[in-house]
Amino acid sequence: MPYGILYREQTSGSDGNQRRAKSPQSPSKLDGMKAIIIGGGIGGLSMALSLHQAGIEAKVFESIKTIGAAGAGINLQPNAVRELDEMGLGGALAATGVATQQWSCYNKHGQLIWSEPRGIAAGYRWPQYSIHRGQLLLLLLQATLERIGAANVLTGHHLASFEQDAHGVTAHFIDRASGKPVHSERADLLIGADGIHSAVRANYYPDEGPIHYSGEMQWRASVEIDSFLDGKTQIIVGNRNQRLVGYSMSQEALQRDRVLVNWICEIRMPETSRPDWDRKVSKEVFAGAFAGWRFPWLDVPALIDATAEIFEFPKCDRNPVDRWTFGRVTLLGDAAHPMLPTGSQAGSQAVVDARVLAQALITEPSVEAALKSYETQRLKPMAAITLKNRELGPELAMQIAEDRAPGGFNKVEEVISREEMAAITENYKRSAGFDSESVNTRPSYLQIR
Ligand SMILES: Cc1cc2nc3c(=O)[nH]c(=O)nc-3n(C[C@H](O)[C@H](O)[C@H](O)COP(=O)(O)OP(=O)(O)OC[C@H]3O[C@@H](n4cnc5c(N)ncnc54)[C@H](O)[C@@H]3O)c2cc1C
Numbered sequence: 001m002p003y004g005i006l007y008r009e010q011t012s013g014s015d016g017n018q019r020r021a022k023s024p025q026s027p028s029k030l031d032g033m034k035a036i037i038i039g040g041g042i043g044g045l046s047m048a049l050s051l052h053q054a055g056i057e058a059k060v061f062e063s064i065k066t067i068g069a070a071g072a073g074i075n076l077q078p079n080a081v082r083e084l085d086e087m088g089l090g091g092a093l094a095a096t097g098v099a100t101q102q103w104s105c106y107n108k109h110g111q112l113i114w115s116e117p118r119g120i121a122a123g124y125r126w127p128q129y130s131i132h133r134g135q136l137l138l139l140l141l142q143a144t145l146e147r148i149g150a151a152n153v154l155t156g157h158h159l160a161s162f163e164q165d166a167h168g169v170t171a172h173f174i175d176r177a178s179g180k181p182v183h184s185e186r187a188d189l190l191i192g193a194d195g196i197h198s199a200v201r202a203n204y205y206p207d208e209g210p211i212h213y214s215g216e217m218q219w220r221a222s223v224e225i226d227s228f229l230d231g232k233t234q235i236i237v238g239n240r241n242q243r244l245v246g247y248s249m250s251q252e253a254l255q256r257d258r259v260l261v262n263w264i265c266e267i268r269m270p271e272t273s274r275p276d277w278d279r280k281v282s283k284e285v286f287a288g289a290f291a292g293w294r295f296p297w298l299d300v301p302a303l304i305d306a307t308a309e310i311f312e313f314p315k316c317d318r319n320p321v322d323r324w325t326f327g328r329v330t331l332l333g334d335a336a337h338p339m340l341p342t343g344s345q346a347g348s349q350a351v352v353d354a355r356v357l358a359q360a361l362i363t364e365p366s367v368e369a370a371l372k373s374y375e376t377q378r379l380k381p382m383a384a385i386t387l388k389n390r391e392l393g394p395e396l397a398m399q400i401a402e403d404r405a406p407g408g409f410n411k412v413e414e415v416i417s418r419e420e421m422a423a424i425t426e427n428y429k430r431s432a433g434f435d436s437e438s439v440n441t442r443p444s445y446l447q448i449r
Pocket residue numbers: 038039040041042043044061062063064070071072073074075133157158159160193194195196197198199220277278332333334335341346347348350
């Protein structure tokens with residue numbers, strides 16, 4: 001049975017429009033509460049949808065003029081898929097992304113080191129989805145526009161400055177291209193979901209300096225091909241110095257018996273002059289290093305050759321900070337915890353942040369207490385995973401196999417035991433909060449009933 005169908009039977013049943021019930025007897029502190037969200041990325045839009053469910057008014061301010069399109073594939077782990085399902089987006093995700101069935105790890109000779117089921121196949125009640133980041137943003141945007149209205153999603157509004165007093169926060173916006181003021185907004189709280197180059201964070205950490213380059217360069221692209229394993233497997237091939245990640249990310253392509261592969265080639269390059277994302281480059285820059293990677297199950301040089309556009313992404317993060325919340329202002333998603341994409345779960349954490357913050361606003365006695373409670377719940381685990389992501393995370397098994405058998409192996413069990421491999425991936429999932437037991441059995445982060 002296709003996962004989409006199995007999954008639809010197991011969704012929360014929420015259409016996302018269900019909102020926290022108001023008591024007619026006792027007016028709530030939330031009635032009339034208003035939030036400013038800076039950034040219309042995955043974190044900011046998830047926040048807007050969660051505040052809407054919590055019965056809190058929200059306005060999203062996005063710097064760029066048109067939300068969507070940029071980026072390639074992204075993986076959503078079941079912890080985030082559960083939250084998106086509870087926002088009423090389960091059906092849209094199933095129709096758009098690919099429910100990942102298997103996660104498989106190979107050495108540079110193409111020999112299988114470890115393969116494990118993912119999502120529903122691994123016993124989760126929610127799938128893992130591989131999806132195009134632009135399509136994910138568009139489905140979040142569509143739901144946000146439908147629920148809070150286009151007047152509350154303002155693009156072309158770049159946060160220039162803000163100030164807070166005892167009663168609220170005032171934010172000032174400019175048009176980024178011209179630098180001209182466009183608008184000022186007053187609200188009870190401000191959430192900085194403005195990404196790795198966050199202006200909100202920079203306001204509190206003016207001396208933080210540039211983002212930290214990990215020494216690993218990625219080239220990312222997507223291309224439609226005939227087949228790729230079973231069409232639902234995420235692969236990682238190679239070792240610490242050179243690897244390939246690939247997965248199928250389009251449900252629409254799968255329905256046509258084709259596979260839209262998101263692929264990422266990565267090479268350790270300690271120096272780079274341009275630690276910024278999204279530069280279009282020629283394949284000549286890196287393809288030579290992968291010339292011998294022709295495996296019976298995937299011809300990597302042919303995959304690269306078939307691709308039209310390739311973008312360079314230096315892998316960057318920032319050191320964890322010890323505060324996200326400053327009175328009525330807090331940070332969320334990449335603004336709070338910019339991390340390396342190890343373990344395919346950085347974007348998922350932004351979704352979880354939004355749910356935890358919305359619940360804190362419902363339960364805590366004041367805005368300040370709510371933002372502090374959110375920070376208490378999320379900062380330490382995110383700081384730990386940010387540092388852990390500088391190591392190899394679940395991909396450690398791949399490096400162990402490389403260290404112990406650089407020329408390949410006859411039987412993988414002679415190089416690394418199944419128990420050792422299973423422990424590596426399970427420990428990582430537990431530390432990132434997406435092991436099946438906690439995803440399946442914890443209460444909802446956002447209690448709207
Ligand atoms: C262009 C781009 C491409 C990406 N591609 C991938 C990918 O292919 N795969 C992957 O796994 N992850 C990708 N990511 C990262 C991933 O989307 C994030 O890690 C994750 O989703 C966290 O989301 P976020 O909402 O916290 O931050 P972001 O997704 O970075 O969103 C922040 C938003 O804030 C806006 N913003 C920034 N400054 C201001 C300001 N001063 N005022 C108003 N708005 C502002 C930005 O324009 C952006 O829309 C990409 C991010 C970006 C920005």
